[in-house]
Amino acid sequence: MMKTVHVAVYDGLADWEVGHAIAHIRSPQWQHEPGRYEVASVGLTAEPATTAGGMRQLPDVLLADLEPADSAMLILPGSGVWHTEGALDAFAHTARTFLDAGVPVAAICGATFGLAREGLLDERDHTSGAAEYLASSGYAGAAHYQHTAAVTDRDLITAGPTAPVEFAREILARLDIYRPDVLDAWCRLFGAQDESAYWDLANAGAR
Secondary structure, eight states, X not given: OOEEEEEEOOTTOOHHHHHHHHHHHHOOTTOSSTTSXXXXXXXXXXXXXXXXXXXXEOOSEEGGGOOGGGOSEXXXXXXXXXXXXXXXXXXXXXXXXXXXXXXXXXXXXXXXXXXXXXXXXXXXXXXXXXXXXXXXXXXXXXXXXXXXXXXXXXXXXEEOTTOHHHHHHHHHHHTTOSOHHHHHHHHHHHHHOOTHHHHHHHHHHTO
16 A cells, blocks of 8 residues: 655745655665555645745645554654744654654654654754754754764654755655665765766666
8 A cells, every 4th residue: 555755834934955856765766575555645724835945845645634654654854944933843743643642754954843842852862954043943862962963762863954865865865765776876876966976876777
């Protein structure tokens, strides 16, 4: 049965932060079991959101109607709106519900700030744009901050705004999209611009 990965949409969504992940979740190319996942957008209201790049995104699902059992993962992109107290709290609350139910959550950039304020980073290893950035949220998890591009701790993935490829890598690994050797080649191609990795991917896809 096909499972759905839900991507939150709201004004100011940072387009570049989730592009690699959602495109490669949907594309069957190089996947060892194509067709297991679809991607759907989830919003607070039925109104379209306008991304940082000016694209209008119409939600497929309302957040109030989303249950953890309906989802394979919740992806939370960055947005400056996360810094407006209360504006996106419902997404942070939903992230808590997902994690409590054992359904993974992936947050990048400003979304990590929202999860920090929710208390979800207090006991988990995590990262973001900078340690000082998250400290300004007043959270209690500074000791768990990792100075690296992306971190997975149990069912929570976090990343900073300059690490969309590394963020996608953790998402693709958690969803078991590619075999480990294929994921390694994918990261070398898209993250390190290693041209030889393309042929590794092409050969892997032929197996």
